[in-house]
Amino acid sequence: MNGALFVAAIFLPILFALPISLVKWKKEGYWMIYAELVVILTSLLVFYSIGHSDGQMHLLFRFANDLEVGFRIDGLASVFAALVSFLWPLAILYAFEYMKELDNRENFFMFYVMTFGVTLGIAFSGNILTMYCFYEMLTIVTLPLIMHTLTREAIAACRTYLLYSLGGAAFAFIGMVFILYYGVTGDFTPGGVFLTPGIASKQDMLLIVYVLTFFGFSVKAAMWPFGGWLPKAGVAPTPVTALLHAVAVVKAGAFALMRVTYYSFGAEFLQGTWAQTTVMVFVMITIVYGCSRALKETHLKRRLAYSTMSNLSYILFGVVLMSPLGLVGALCHMIFHAFMKICSFFCVGAVMHQTHKNYVHEINGFGKKMPVVFTIFTISGLALMGVPGLPGFISKWNLAKAALDSTHPLALVGVFALLVSALLTAIYMMSISFRAFLPGRDFDYSTINDVRDPGWMMLVPLVVFVIVMFLFGLHSGPLVDIFQGIVSEL
Numbered sequence: 001m002n003g004a005l006f007v008a009a010i011f012l013p014i015l016f017a018l019p020i021s022l023v024k025w026k027k028e029g030y031w032m033i034y035a036e037l038v039v040i041l042t043s044l045l046v047f048y049s050i051g052h053s054d055g056q057m058h059l060l061f062r063f064a065n066d067l068e069v070g071f072r073i074d075g076l077a078s079v080f081a082a083l084v085s086f087l088w089p090l091a092i093l094y095a096f097e098y099m100k101e102l103d104n105r106e107n108f109f110m111f112y113v114m115t116f117g118v119t120l121g122i123a124f125s126g127n128i129l130t131m132y133c134f135y136e137m138l139t140i141v142t143l144p145l146i147m148h149t150l151t152r153e154a155i156a157a158c159r160t161y162l163l164y165s166l167g168g169a170a171f172a173f174i175g176m177v178f179i180l181y182y183g184v185t186g187d188f189t190p191g192g193v194f195l196t197p198g199i200a201s202k203q204d205m206l207l208i209v210y211v212l213t214f215f216g217f218s219v220k221a222a223m224w225p226f227g228g229w230l231p232k233a234g235v236a237p238t239p240v241t242a243l244l245h246a247v248a249v250v251k252a253g254a255f256a257l258m259r260v261t262y263y264s265f266g267a268e269f270l271q272g273t274w275a276q277t278t279v280m281v282f283v284m285i286t287i288v289y290g291c292s293r294a295l296k297e298t299h300l301k302r303r304l305a306y307s308t309m310s311n312l313s314y315i316l317f318g319v320v321l322m323s324p325l326g327l328v329g330a331l332c333h334m335i336f337h338a339f340m341k342i343c344s345f346f347c348v349g350a351v352m353h354q355t356h357k358n359y360v361h362e363i364n365g366f367g368k369k370m371p372v373v374f375t376i377f378t379i380s381g382l383a384l385m386g387v388p389g390l391p392g393f394i395s396k397w398n399l400a401k402a403a404l405d406s407t408h409p410l411a412l413v414g415v416f417a418l419l420v421s422a423l424l425t426a427i428y429m430m431s432i433s434f435r436a437f438l439p440g441r442d443f444d445y446s447t448i449n450d451v452r453d454p455g456w457m458m459l460v461p462l463v464v465f466v467i468v469m470f471l472f473g474l475h476s477g478p479l480v481d482i483f484q485g486i487v488s489e490l
Contacts, residue, residue: 008045009049009124010117014118035092042116042117043089075485090460092113094346095237097455099239128175128179154235165219179193182194192268214260217256222250238352262319280320283313286309287414299360317414325401336383341380344380365447371453385425385430389474391472
């Protein structure tokens with residue numbers, strides 16, 4: 001029974017999203033209530049399934065003898081699934097108000113709800129084949145969301161996203177084939193699936209394959225030089241970019257890299273090799289590159305997009321340390337960054353929705369007129385900087401500890417990259433808050449009389465997110481203990 005509920009949690013939003021667009025609703029509010037209920041029911045099923053999991057594989061179907069599509073709940077899956085299941089009901093509530101003036105909203109929310117189910121499919125995948133299938137489905141269901149407005153910029157951004165995603169998929173496919181052929185199983189196994197005595201002569205080849213696989217999955221994680229699609233995707237409505245940049249797409253990339261590193265290739269197989277050094281170099285470059293570009297960018301959403309590139313590579317830095325402590329730090333930042341970044345994106349989206357302003361220099365004085373939004377934005381900015389008492393400090397502390405504990409010579413360079421990123425983050429995030437709250441003595445507030453905070457459907461998610469950030473920042477011990485329990489099986 002639990003297995004049936006567990007699989008239902010994946011396919012319920014995919015199938016039940018169809019009536020949002022296909023059914024002719026008598027009143028507009030009916031399909032909104034229906035969409036919210038589908039998402040909430042899915043989240044409840046996910047949390048129930050996590051709490052009552054038997055840890056067994058549940059096969060959907062088998063083909064070509066030993067190729068299987070199946071799902072299983074383990075510790076890593078529970079973390080990612082719980083994250084998206086907590087955030088999605090609040091995100092769709094925010095989207096209702098944000099999208100009320102746009103056309104074709106029913107089509108938008110149909111794909112928005114479908115994306116929830118596909119993301120859960122990635123989280124609960126029990127083997128590399130299942131994860132790859134849902135990973136590619138994620139590209140398909142998010143394409144209509146990015147080009148929803150059908151402007152020239154949106155279509156161009158969609159084309160870029162598709163090209164990058166297809167290229168990444170090709171490299172990821174290579175990795176999947178080699179794992180299925182040389183591994184003892186395609187299932188995700190703590191410590192990896194390669195038997196060292198049997199692959200000794202194939203080690204160099206498999207290391208090349210790992211690097212290619214890492215680059216393939218890192219496309220969605222926006223690692224340099226494969227993250228060029230992310231800033232361009234900012235033309236999509238803010239509810240989309242918030243999920244792309246904070247939860248669904250980029251976190252799916254980071255999650256996939258955790259799986260292939262620790263559960264397919266195996267950290268022990270990769271530690272100390274040139275492959276580890278190669279991917280670590282690219283990760284550290286991205287940390288500094290992303291925050292440097294964010295500092296230069298004046299468009300609000302693109303600035304946050306480059307910030308996401310940098311912060312996603314914090315997670316990847318923990319992954320490529322290839323140690324239990326590194327994975328703990330990566331899991332911490334995966335969870336904490338999701339709340340910090342979706343909060344900052346929703347704040348910027350509220351500004352754009354209320355004022356139709358898109359650039360940093362256009363928000364002078366808005367802090368007085370939108371006190372709730374900009375106070376929450378400032379808190380999320382402080383959290384991203386790593387100020388003690390907020391969750392960004394916890395994740396950076398754990399990543400730094402893991403780096404200092406590592407024997408890899410480049411790990412200390414990674415700590416320096418984190419420090420540089422924290423400094424640049426302080427500049428590009430706080431400069432927005434300073435403009436909003438401190439526009440100057442001679443600023444004429446009469447020029448922004450129409451500016452005000454948004455309605456409750458936007459504000460409630462923001463308030464919930466900031467409360468959760470304080471809880472994580474001040475009482476993260478139990479969550480970190482859970483992460484340590486997850487990595488102990490490695």
